[in-house]
Amino acid sequence: MLNFEFHNPTRIVFGKDTVAELEKLVPATARVLILFGGQSAERNGTLAEVRSALGGRTRFEFGGIEANPTFETLMKAVNLVRAERIDFLLAVGGGSVIDGTKFVAAAANFAGDPWQILASFGGAVHSALPLGVVLTLSATGSEMNAGSVVTRKSTHTKAFFSNPLVFPQFSILDPTKTYTLPxxxxxxxxxxxxxxxxxxxxxxxxxxxxxxxxxxxxxxxxxxxxxxxxxxxxxxxxxxxxxxxxxxxxxxxxxxxxxxxxxxxxxxxxxxxxxxxxxxxxxxxxxxxxxxxxxxxxxxxxxxxxxxxxxxxxxxxxxxxxxxxxxxxxxxxxxxxxxxxxxxxxxxxxxxxxxxxxxxxxxxxxxxxxxxxxxxxxxxxxxxx
The missing domain is CATH 1.20.1090.10 (Dehydroquinate synthase-like - alpha domain)
Known part of the structure; x- marks a missing residue:
């Protein structure tokens, strides 16, 4: 067996009706940005559950993250984070939304060209906003790791980065959220x-x-x-x-x-x-x-x-x-x-x-x-x- 180090800090909250746990997991004073993809999370009621669980916290929303999240779209979320002084990110979706949220977390306070996050494979990241996850699609495992894949549409470049600072603090895994998936x-x-x-x-x-x-x-x-x-x-x-x-x-x-x-x-x-x-x-x-x-x-x-x-x-x-x-x-x-x-x-x-x-x-x-x-x-x- 090869030498190794193993550390995984993500808290998993697994099971039915666990979205309500957001009330305990997200700091009460947080300014929260909810990130999601298309309208399925809205149609199936997951976003409504999330909003309810967050209660009176100041919150903002950013939708439209693609199935292969693009640098161009994510930079719009980064600009929103900076403009509204957001200090906690919540990904509601599958691996693409989570990957995108990790990039936003790393880019929010990044000095210089944020593409360097990907060009350096994450080595240039020295701080990141905290993030949590409400998982709606089982596939990538991004809900419990520190990796992310982002595409730069303008150059057709699909790039990967990893950094322990973008491990989700927690991930809520409710299998019933997958019931309506095609x-x-x-x-x-x-x-x-x-x-x-x-x-x-x-x-x-x-x-x-x-x-x-x-x-x-x-x-x-x-x-x-x-x-x-x-x-x-x-x-x-x-x-x-x-x-x-x-x-x-x-x-x-x-x-x-x-x-x-x-x-x-x-x-x-x-x-x-x-x-x-x-x-x-x-x-x-x-x-x-x-x-x-x-x-x-x-x-x-x-x-x-x-x-x-x-x-x-x-x-x-x-x-x-x-x-x-x-x-x-x-x-x-x-x-x-x-x-x-x-x-x-x-x-x-x-x-x-x-x-x-x-x-x-x-x-x-x-x-x-x-x-x-x-x-x-x-x-x-x-x-x-």
């Missing part, structure tokens, strides 16, 4: 959580038995409940398990002491930036190809994945690996998520621009071994057609 968002959430686990688990062995078993349990749980969540009427138990699995997938616990990959995510970012694909759609398209092309470097963990997650123990090593990758693809497809670029109208003519964008953004040595260069990334795109 199947596409639910499927995306399952794929997102599944691939988060894979990026930390499917690398190479370091005898981290606790982390491996925890990761395998999360993967098996998502396989069990994924089709139920997407295709069957909402029920509390499946939504609760998805909500907790998504948080556990990226709160740092299964990453402790193990090598991590993230090449699938970073190669996928260009598909979102240039073609507007949902983040989870890029993961479903690229992960099977990425695993197939990197089978030699990942052989030991692929065989472990095949046996422990998919119960494949017969046949040659290559046959077991092939079947495990096929089952991964079939799982994503069973959720209604296409695993081919053709399913999104993207053909071979797009690949040159995608590879050029990777080079422009410095994504030239990715993966746990740094072996995903531009030539291999091109092959991943080609295999994903």
């Amino acid at each position: 199947a596409r968002q639910l499927a995306n959430g399952v794929v997102d959580a599944f691939t988060h686990v894979m990026e930390q688990y499917l690398t190479y062995p370091v005898d981290a038995r606790v982390q491996d078993r925890f990761a395998e349990g999360l993967l098996q749980t998502l396989i069990e409940i994924g089709p139920q969540v997407v295709h069957e009427p909402a029920d509390y138990d499946s939504r609760a398990n998805l909500m907790w699995a998504a948080a556990m997938a990226l709160n740092g616990l299964i990453a402790a002491g193990v090598p991590q990959d993230w090449a699938t995510h970073l190669v996928g970012h260009e598909l979102t930036a240039l073609h507007g694909m949902d983040h989870a759609q890029t993961l479903a398209v690229l992960l099977p190809s990425m695993l197939g092309l990197r089978r030699d470097a990942k052989r030991a963990k692929l065989l472990q994945y095949a046996e422990r997650v998919w119960h494949i123990s017969e046949g040659s090593e290559d046959a077991r690996i092939d079947l495990a990758i096929l089952k991964t693809r079939e799982f994503f497809e069973s959720l209604g998520v296409s695993t081919r670029l053709a399913g999104y109208g993207i053909g071979v003519e797009a690949i040159d621009k995608l590879v050029a964008a990777l080079e422009t953004h410095g994504m030239v040595r990715l993966g746990e071994h740094g072996d995903v260069d531009l030539a291999l990334a091109r092959k991943v795109y080609e295999e994903s057609l």
Whole structure:
């Protein structure tokens, strides 16, 4: 097992009817900005609950944060924070709203060009406003980590930053808030959580038995409940398990002491930036190809994945690996998520621009071994057609 430090300060308040806990969690004298995306939080009553729980606190609202939050939109929120002397941020939504809120928290008092927050991967952040979360969509795990992804629309740049100062102080996780979500968002959430686990688990062995078993349990749980969540009427138990699995997938616990990959995510970012694909759609398209092309470097963990997650123990090593990758693809497809670029109208003519964008953004040595260069990334795109 590799050396590691682990610290996660986010308080989780989990269960039905927990939005009312905001009354205790948000300082009574706070000037609060509620940040959200579209109108679903208004229509389903979540925003009304939030307003009621905040009581007489001075509050402001900022809506319209995109599914892939943009720097341009978030800077409008930053300007509002500065103008109204806001001192507490409350994200009401899924990962995109939370990611955007983290950027606003870091940018509010930032001296200089706020894009440096992202250009420095968060290293330039030395202070941030406190923030809390009311989660309405289980997917990214942003409710319990210090990471954020923001897109600069003007340059088609999708960038990541992380800093412990933007850990949410608390996150309210009420599974009933996911009951009205459309199947596409639910499927995306399952794929997102599944691939988060894979990026930390499917690398190479370091005898981290606790982390491996925890990761395998999360993967098996998502396989069990994924089709139920997407295709069957909402029920509390499946939504609760998805909500907790998504948080556990990226709160740092299964990453402790193990090598991590993230090449699938970073190669996928260009598909979102240039073609507007949902983040989870890029993961479903690229992960099977990425695993197939990197089978030699990942052989030991692929065989472990095949046996422990998919119960494949017969046949040659290559046959077991092939079947495990096929089952991964079939799982994503069973959720209604296409695993081919053709399913999104993207053909071979797009690949040159995608590879050029990777080079422009410095994504030239990715993966746990740094072996995903531009030539291999091109092959991943080609295999994903």
